Amino acid sequence: xxxxxxxxxxxxxxxxxxxxxxxxxxxxxxxxxxxxxxxxxxxxxxxxxxxxxxxxxxxxxxxxxxxxxxxxxxxxxxxxxxxxxxxxxxxxxxxxxxxxxxxxxxxxxxxxxxxxxxxxxxxxxxxxxxxxxxxxxxxxxxxxxxxxxxxxxxxxxxxxxxxxxxxxxxxxxxxxxxxxxxxxxxxxxxxxxxxxxxxxxxxxxxxxxxxxxxxxxxxxxxxxxxxxxxxxxxxxxxxxxxxxxxxxxxxxxxxxxxxxxxxxxx
Numbered sequence: 001x002x003x004x005x006x007x008x009x010x011x012x013x014x015x016x017x018x019x020x021x022x023x024x025x026x027x028x029x030x031x032x033x034x035x036x037x038x039x040x041x042x043x044x045x046x047x048x049x050x051x052x053x054x055x056x057x058x059x060x061x062x063x064x065x066x067x068x069x070x071x072x073x074x075x076x077x078x079x080x081x082x083x084x085x086x087x088x089x090x091x092x093x094x095x096x097x098x099x100x101x102x103x104x105x106x107x108x109x110x111x112x113x114x115x116x117x118x119x120x121x122x123x124x125x126x127x128x129x130x131x132x133x134x135x136x137x138x139x140x141x142x143x144x145x146x147x148x149x150x151x152x153x154x155x156x157x158x159x160x161x162x163x164x165x166x167x168x169x170x171x172x173x174x175x176x177x178x179x180x181x182x183x184x185x186x187x188x189x190x191x192x193x194x195x196x197x198x199x200x201x202x203x204x205x206x207x208x209x210x211x212x213x214x215x216x217x218x219x220x221x222x223x224x225x226x227x228x229x230x231x232x233x234x235x236x237x238x239x240x241x242x243x244x245x246x247x248x249x250x251x252x253x254x255x256x257x258x259x260x261x262x263x264x265x266x
Contacts, residue, residue: 030175056140057143103233126228127225131221146206147212
C-alpha cells in the first residue's frame, strides 16, 4: 500500500467519524429539545432542559471514542490541566476586552445609554458565581467540539476545522429558536451569525494550549462576563454595528492566537 493511498484512507476515515459525530450530536440535541420546542412542558423547565442539550456533544464524542478507541480518554478529549491557567486567563481576558470595546463604542457614540449604577453594582456581585456555573455547563459542549472533534480532525488544519465546526455548531443551536421569543427574521440571522466567530477563538485556545479546559472557561466567560459587559453595564438593544465590531475583533483575536508559533496540539 502506497503512502498516498494510506493518506486517502485516513482522510476518508476522519470524514466518516466526524460526520457520525455531527449527526449524533445534532440528533440527540434535537430529540432532547422536543418538549421545549413544542411546548410539551411549561417554559420554567427550559432552564433544566438546556443544560441537558449542552451535554450532547460530549455524549456524541464518548460514543465515537468507545467505538473507535483511538487512545486514552484524556488524550482524545485533551483533558490535561497543564497550561490551563495561562491560556484560560488569555481567553477570558480577550473575551472581556472585546465586550468592553463594544460597550465603549456604543456608550461613547450614544447608541446605548448606561444602566443605573445600583443596577450595575447588583449585577457585578453575580459575575463570579455565574461564570463558574456557565463554565460547568460548557464542559459538555467543549469536550465535544473542542475536545474529541479537535483531536480527531486536527489534520484538517485550523481554519477549515474552525469553519466547519462553527457552521455545524450553528445548526446544533437551532432549538434555541424555541426560547428566544418572537423576533424579526433579521435579528435571528444576526443572532446565529454571531456564533460563528466564537468557534475559531475557542478552537485557537484549545489548539495553542493542547488542553480543552481553556476553551471550557472561555465559553463560560462568553455566557457570563461578556453578557455582563454588554447587557448589565449598558441598557443594550440590538445594533448591527456593535455586533460587527464584536465579530471582527473575535476573528482578529483568533488569528492573533494562531500567529506563527508552537502549538500544544498532539
